[in-house]
Amino acid sequence: MTDYGHDLLFGAFITPSSRAPESVVALTQRAERAGLDLATFQDHPYQPAFLDTWTLLSYLAARTEHIRLAANVLNLPLRQPAVLARSAASLDLLSGGRVEVGLGAGGFWDPIVAMGGTRLTPGEAVTGLSEAIEILRGIWDTGATQRLVVDGTVHRVAGAKRGPAPAHDISIWVGGLKPRMLRLIGRQADGWLPTLAYLGGLQQIADANATIDAAAQEAGRDPTQIRRMLNIGGRFSESGSEHLFVGPVAQWVDQLTSLVLEHGISAFILGGDDPRSITTFGEEVAPAVRELVRSERSSSGTRACAGLAP
Template sequence: MSDYGHDLLFGTFLTPTNQVPHRAVQLAQLAEQAGLDLATFQDHPYQASFLDTWTLLSYVAAQTERIHVSGNVINLPLRGPAVLARAAASLDLLSGGRVELGLGAGGFWDPIVAMGGERLTPGESVTALEEGIDIIRGVWDATNPNRLVVEGNHHRVVGAKRGPAPAHNIGIWIGALKPRMLRLVGRKADGWLPSLGYMRSLDELTDSNAVIDEAAVKAGRHPNDIRRLININGQFADQGSGKLLVGPPSQWAEQLAAMALQYGMSGFILAGDDPRAIAQFGQEVAPMTRDLVAAERSSSNTCGL
């Protein structure tokens, strides 16, 4: 168990439904008004009932002032990494440094193939994602005078021009659960972004962090270089309960603080489209959690003197 010491981030994970096109935009604006740091959206380009996520991110960035936006996570098999890199950097420049880049290796291969993507095995998808990250970082390295060359098995650029550089260091956050992907997080990513709903218990966070940390050290990195974020689900209620994230905001804050201090998580992204829950999460849970974590870190630092 470990606290990696990152500042805390709070966000929301919104459904990009196209039935009421501006609904997702309005919820992102509400998230900003509630004080949240992130508005994120799933990316399933083959889903006909969804808005295109990159178009939505651009529109949301234009309709907000402070909140950061990200795919959660961007479907790399259907979005070429060189063009994606330029799109992300361009939106970051236009929004004043408010773009992050959640990336995924893909998983729903039948609809991906139906949209023109390449069917990959699990191992191949990890390789393809690593190649994509190399290309994205290479495009962003605008001061490098050499043309970009990445000759991968699935993604390749041969002599591409670099740039533009983004306005800030865009975080590349990988959605991952299995060991090969976790090791890629340790080698190449700025953050790990799993979903709590896919985990049997919080102990999986400890085990996964250990895999990431080992891979980071082998790659010459420090484990603290990698932010740990998590998509969460829950229910607000007047009375407390023994269940995780089912109860009043004070219970949520205590449990999220424990996840930060004991399990190393520093980004909490609430999945759901309920305006009341989004407001409570931003206005009540986030500040209480920050206060609890700050107090414990201050106490630990004082004791260590």
């Protein structure tokens, strides 16, 4: 059993449709009213059916009050890291500390190149992600006395001014499944953000956790610093099912609680644009899971980490 002790987060993964922009805003506001912690959005800058994700996040920050906002995940090959760092810090300041950064190394290379990006090999993409994280943290580090220099092979800065500092310690969550990405997460990231549908099963979560933990320890980090997250999909129904997240609220609660206590997952982001499901997830599922996990942790003596920090 693995429980890393993080506070629990629940969120929505909303389609950033350019055909119905006000519906995207309304779903985000509904997620906030339902008590969800996060509203997240995919980032495909080459896709005209989607709103530009960074513009959307900025607009939503002004149309909401409490919910935190993040890309799930940003398309790094089309998001220059030093500019992204300042964009994230600026929006974090304007929103009162409600921005987190999800990053992806890229994958759909033909449309990326069509938009002016550079085609990278898998190894180059991972290297670029590592360099980008260094640049992001370096720009945010206003306590450093020297200008930022990162002489990377994919991303580089040569004496960039630092700042502004964000309103809070922005978390960097990375999506990825392969061993090299998992090791990068262990060395540098604040969280692992995979999608359940792309995992081969629960054993893959355990194996990935082991890889992340080993890399963290090799880098001198405490593995419990790294939040384990999960994008999920499903359907609420009156009758039970043998499938994950297809059934009544009580079944969802049991399955999510098991993922927390046995697999270390502490953030669940529900995909889909059904307003009733978003409300049920926030108002019924999330409080019940929190209460069960709190009770189990109290019995076992596991201490929960406070706040959103990784």
